[in-house]
Amino acid sequence: MLNFLQPWADHFPVLLVLIPLLGGVLAPIFGRGSRGWAWAVLTTGCATIIAIEMLLVVRSGGAISYPLGGWPAPFGIELRVDLLSAIVALVVTSVGWIVTIHSRRSVQVEIPRDRLGPFWSVWLLAITGLLGIIVTGDAFNMYVLLEISALTIYGLIAMGRSRDRKALVSAFNYLILGSIGASFILIAIGLLYAHTGTLNMSDLHQRLQASDGGATVMTARAFLLVGLSLKMALFPLHFWMPAAYSTAPSAVASLLSATATKVGIYMAMRFLYTVLPTEGGALTDPNVWLLGGCAGAAIFYGSIQASRQPSLSLLLAYSSVAQVGYIVLGLAVGHIDAMTGSILHLMFHALMKGGLFLCAGIFIYRLGSNDFTQLAGIGRRMPWTSAAVVLGGLGMIGVPGTSGFISKLHLLRGLLLADHPILAMLVLLGSAMAAIYTWKFVEIAYLKPVAEDAEEIREVPFDMLWPVWLLIGSSIWLGLNPAPVVELAADAARALLGGGG
Amino acid sequence: MDPVLLLDVLLLILAVLAAVAAMLQRDLLGSVMLMGIYSLLMAVIWANLFAMDVSFTEASVGAGAATVLLLMALTRIGTRERSGGDHSLPALVLVVLTGVVLLYGTSELPRFGDPQAPAQLHIAPRYLAQDIGKVSDSATPQDSPHGEGDFGHHVPNTVTAVLASYRGYDTMFETAVIFSAGMCLLLLLRPIPRRSPETVTIDESGSTSHQKSESVVLRTIGGMLIPYILVFGFYVQMHGEIGPGGGFQAGVLVAAAFILHSLLFGRAATDRWLPRWLVDLAMSLGVLLYAGTGVACMAMGGHFLDYSALDRVHPAEAEALGMTLVEAGVGLTVASVVLTIVRKVQGGTR
Numbered sequence A: 001m002l003n004f005l006q007p008w009a010d011h012f013p014v015l016l017v018l019i020p021l022l023g024g025v026l027a028p029i030f031g032r033g034s035r036g037w038a039w040a041v042l043t044t045g046c047a048t049i050i051a052i053e054m055l056l057v058v059r060s061g062g063a064i065s066y067p068l069g070g071w072p073a074p075f076g077i078e079l080r081v082d083l084l085s086a087i088v089a090l091v092v093t094s095v096g097w098i099v100t101i102h103s104r105r106s107v108q109v110e111i112p113r114d115r116l117g118p119f120w121s122v123w124l125l126a127i128t129g130l131l132g133i134i135v136t137g138d139a140f141n142m143y144v145l146l147e148i149s150a151l152t153i154y155g156l157i158a159m160g161r162s163r164d165r166k167a168l169v170s171a172f173n174y175l176i177l178g179s180i181g182a183s184f185i186l187i188a189i190g191l192l193y194a195h196t197g198t199l200n201m202s203d204l205h206q207r208l209q210a211s212d213g214g215a216t217v218m219t220a221r222a223f224l225l226v227g228l229s230l231k232m233a234l235f236p237l238h239f240w241m242p243a244a245y246s247t248a249p250s251a252v253a254s255l256l257s258a259t260a261t262k263v264g265i266y267m268a269m270r271f272l273y274t275v276l277p278t279e280g281g282a283l284t285d286p287n288v289w290l291l292g293g294c295a296g297a298a299i300f301y302g303s304i305q306a307s308r309q310p311s312l313s314l315l316l317a318y319s320s321v322a323q324v325g326y327i328v329l330g331l332a333v334g335h336i337d338a339m340t341g342s343i344l345h346l347m348f349h350a351l352m353k354g355g356l357f358l359c360a361g362i363f364i365y366r367l368g369s370n371d372f373t374q375l376a377g378i379g380r381r382m383p384w385t386s387a388a389v390v391l392g393g394l395g396m397i398g399v400p401g402t403s404g405f406i407s408k409l410h411l412l413r414g415l416l417l418a419d420h421p422i423l424a425m426l427v428l429l430g431s432a433m434a435a436i437y438t439w440k441f442v443e444i445a446y447l448k449p450v451a452e453d454a455e456e457i458r459e460v461p462f463d464m465l466w467p468v469w470l471l472i473g474s475s476i477w478l479g480l481n482p483a484p485v486v487e488l489a490a491d492a493a494r495a496l497l498g499g500g501g
Numbered sequence B: 001m002d003p004v005l006l007l008d009v010l011l012l013i014l015a016v017l018a019a020v021a022a023m024l025q026r027d028l029l030g031s032v033m034l035m036g037i038y039s040l041l042m043a044v045i046w047a048n049l050f051a052m053d054v055s056f057t058e059a060s061v062g063a064g065a066a067t068v069l070l071l072m073a074l075t076r077i078g079t080r081e082r083s084g085g086d087h088s089l090p091a092l093v094l095v096v097l098t099g100v101v102l103l104y105g106t107s108e109l110p111r112f113g114d115p116q117a118p119a120q121l122h123i124a125p126r127y128l129a130q131d132i133g134k135v136s137d138s139a140t141p142q143d144s145p146h147g148e149g150d151f152g153h154h155v156p157n158t159v160t161a162v163l164a165s166y167r168g169y170d171t172m173f174e175t176a177v178i179f180s181a182g183m184c185l186l187l188l189l190r191p192i193p194r195r196s197p198e199t200v201t202i203d204e205s206g207s208t209s210h211q212k213s214e215s216v217v218l219r220t221i222g223g224m225l226i227p228y229i230l231v232f233g234f235y236v237q238m239h240g241e242i243g244p245g246g247g248f249q250a251g252v253l254v255a256a257a258f259i260l261h262s263l264l265f266g267r268a269a270t271d272r273w274l275p276r277w278l279v280d281l282a283m284s285l286g287v288l289l290y291a292g293t294g295v296a297c298m299a300m301g302g303h304f305l306d307y308s309a310l311d312r313v314h315p316a317e318a319e320a321l322g323m324t325l326v327e328a329g330v331g332l333t334v335a336s337v338v339l340t341i342v343r344k345v346q347g348g349t350r
Helices: A003-030 A035-061 A083-102 A104-110 A113-135 A139-162 A166-196 A201-210 A215-232 A240-247 A250-275 A285-306 A312-333 A336-367 A383-397 A403-417 A421-447 A462-480 A483-496 B003-024 B028-048 B052-077 B089-106 B124-129 B158-166 B168-188 B209-238 B247-265 B267-273 B276-299 B307-312 B315-346
Strands: A064-067 A078-081
Touching: A003 A035, A003 A064, A003 A078, A003 A113, A003 B168, A003 B276, A035 A064, A035 A083, A035 A113, A078 A083, A078 A113, A083 A104, A083 A113, A083 A250, A083 A336, A083 A462, A083 A483, A104 A113, A104 A139, A104 A250, A104 A336, A104 A462, A113 A139, A113 A250, A113 B168, A139 A166, A139 A240, A139 A250, A139 B168, A166 A201, A166 A215, A166 A240, A166 B089, A201 A250, A215 A250, A215 A285, A215 B089, A240 A250, A240 A312, A250 A312, A250 A336, A250 A483, A285 A312, A285 A421, A312 A336, A312 A383, A312 A403, A312 A421, A336 A383, A336 A403, A336 A462, A336 A483, A383 A403, A383 A421, A383 A462, A403 A421, A403 A462, A403 A483, B003 B028, B028 B052, B052 B158, B052 B247, B052 B315, B124 B158, B158 B168, B158 B315, B168 B276, B168 B315, B209 B247, B209 B315, B247 B267, B247 B315, B276 B307, B276 B315, B307 B315
Parallel strands: none
Antiparallel strands: A064 A078
């Protein structure tokens, strides 16, 4: 551990949320104009360091509990960081940091200069909300932080309007759907509180496990499933996502695709396995079928739609619909290997899709849009960016040597061991379909001739390229050296399914 | 039949009617007014359920501030609903089904006020008795000078105890939500000039010339009201631990005084009293004060927001000091964000 952090080691969970919060609150003061970007990089960088240290602490010493205000749980609010939350926190902070570093130029182009202070403030507050959701051990506190992340994300998406007026519509649609999702979650938390008299997650779990449940808990579960599905964009409640991600400012699309839906999935894991009652650590059959069915349909539908889209942003967004399907599939089945695959895919997909959306943003930065008609022959004109897209696409397919292979391998093994051969078939089918949409880009970028009237364009500067290659490169590197990460994810999965660890 | 129950049922029916009417109303001005009525009815319902703090907040924020903000938005967009009228049947079926599921889910809940309800038995008794005590490794001095209880019986309003101390972390983020809303508005709203008077059917901002004729009466009476509103705001701010109130309501009240001032005397006059940069700064300062209090507790050896760590600063009343500081932070942010939103939505007149 870094020495100067030692005295603060006990406070890591709260510091992880406080740093971006203070960064966001101070951004309008310190981050006016072009300084805002440096301020955001500094803030997210500090948060990343805390997240790394926190993961090390949890890895060696087990879950951390932090009593806010010095009040013991369940009376006060408890922050609780176990291996899963530490992993997701590290994914959110590190990818958030890299995306922030990348975004200086694209934000300068896409956001009016006099709004840069508020923009970076809202950006940091969105990250605050996501991190707060991850570290909290209190159901209502999770809802409060969900409000912060949701509100700020609506604002961020709407800022895409200077490039595409449709951003306002897609942000408004997301605002309505997101608010419905959030109020469903709140209704569920209210019902659970009325049934148990507590809001602390582990206390809730104990008391729910001991009670007979009945209509109240069943209704709470139904409302939670609908609300969370909206938040994580699980088919058939995904429809806000492609519009939102393709019209948002390109930096925002990268940040959201890598972090926001992931946090939605994290919330689902938390609520389904560590708050709501389980049957010996597993979901009951109707739940498995419902979630598994939606996830399977998501893989199929998302992959088909992805190969029919007219622009790279939309292709990537529909591919995300499919990828959410993979993660939820492993989550639903509840087998240890499948859950490991889920957690691995959550990490790897954040790296790959974050990097891919950065590439989509780079095309927008250079060409004004990333419609496929514009991208003809782009492979020769912007070789580094195009190569990164191809490598990221290989990861989406799950080609051996990429990290996507590792996560899908675990997912497949888990599905087969849990006796779900049909769902396992769907995973393979989805991978084949990912090959189709990746090939679509290869064909356009490398095999089509450059349009004759196309303007002369160059590759983007190095400071936009290296964050992309860091994300894509690390996803490849983790595919070649998977052992430590797989072990980490397996431990997290074991802890989540109640096997200790 | 129990007269209170009768009143409840009547109020609830009225609230539902107001909500449905607000949706069906084609004139947006009428819609906003009906939403205000709905909020006021809800405030009375909360009061009837003895939730005084919630009632106070609903009245000041829901019926007061939200209505004013919506009215001001109407001065920019006009009051005519352009499209609409297509009522989708599947949507109605879905909503009704959701309602049925919700009724089913609440059917097994304990009756209102049932002393045997889990919510009354598990945590609430300790909140009411205020004898929870800090975790063992906290910074609290063992011989607490407070006397017995978590706050030495200095916080008879348990709502405030829960809000500002037991669950103070939530309240910090509620304040951050308000701040985020203000920031999103600064991010999104362009200072577009107000529409020409022909398209504006209502004009709340008061700085246009045609209201001058009434202004003598309005200015005199309104001007007299402003100091009282401010004093009431400060009372509500400082008195939250004893009666209903606290930073959220006080912030709205103080903002209301300044909004009234700008409606009566024009925005330039208000800006002289309260410069714009100060309002912008206060938005951040409020959250900073809240979080900073928590950080100070950490620096003095306690957990985040463990006010008893402030013992060195203010020995006998560390908890009270902490709660006063964070409530002040809430008030500051709420007041300045409401003022900023109003200013932003009013648009540029200069």
